[in-house]
Amino acid sequence: MSHKLSDEISLIKACSQGDHTAFKKIYNHYKGKMFSICLRYMNTHDEAQDVLQDGFIKVYHKISTFSFAGSFEGWMKRIFVHTCIEFIRKQKQHEDINELTEMDNITVSEMTVSSMDADKLIELIKELPKGYRTVFNMYVIDGYSHKQISDALQISESTSKTQLFKARKQLQIWLKGWFE
Numbered sequence: 001m002s003h004k005l006s007d008e009i010s011l012i013k014a015c016s017q018g019d020h021t022a023f024k025k026i027y028n029h030y031k032g033k034m035f036s037i038c039l040r041y042m043n044t045h046d047e048a049q050d051v052l053q054d055g056f057i058k059v060y061h062k063i064s065t066f067s068f069a070g071s072f073e074g075w076m077k078r079i080f081v082h083t084c085i086e087f088i089r090k091q092k093q094h095e096d097i098n099e100l101t102e103m104d105n106i107t108v109s110e111m112t113v114s115s116m117d118a119d120k121l122i123e124l125i126k127e128l129p130k131g132y133r134t135v136f137n138m139y140v141i142d143g144y145s146h147k148q149i150s151d152a153l154q155i156s157e158s159t160s161k162t163q164l165f166k167a168r169k170q171l172q173i174w175l176k177g178w179f180e
Contacts (some may be wrong), residue, residue: 010022012063016063030076037080042086042087054087055080061081081138088153131163134163139164
């Protein structure tokens with residue numbers, strides 16, 4: 001077992017027993033990665049900060065349930081994505097998701113963005129309408145299935161597919177303009 005992994009296991013166990021110093025170390029180590037997840041889903045920096053804090057509160061309260069079966073970071077990412085989704089639901093920012101019609105059987109080729117930097121792509125994703133952005137993030141970046149997205153957002157699977165289709169189409173339009 002690597003030293004870093006044993007340190008992480010020790011921190012998780014200490015935190016499970018209420019050690020606030022251990023949790024502060026976990027927070028400091030993961031706050032940047034978790035904040036980037038929050039930024040992808042939220043409209044503003046302030047909303048992302050709020051969700052970051054809510055997510056870490058959940059991690060703190062649930063850390064004793066971590067089973068060490070998978071990666072701790074992956075476990076945390078799931079908590080943060082779900083916290084973002086809860087925030088969106090509370091703010092009723094996904095109303096435009098429910099207004100879409102069924103998607104036709106149209107396929108869209110995958111985007112090729114090798115010459116574009118990641119920061120610019122993230123900025124473009126943040127410009128998408130809330131519903132498109134949420135589904136795009138969940139499906140493309142976080143690896144959720146349309147079934148999981150439909151359950152989490154309380155929409156139909158076809159609406160999830162429509163949102164993804166429209167998000168990709170909009171990004172392709174913007175990217176075409178970027179490369180021209």
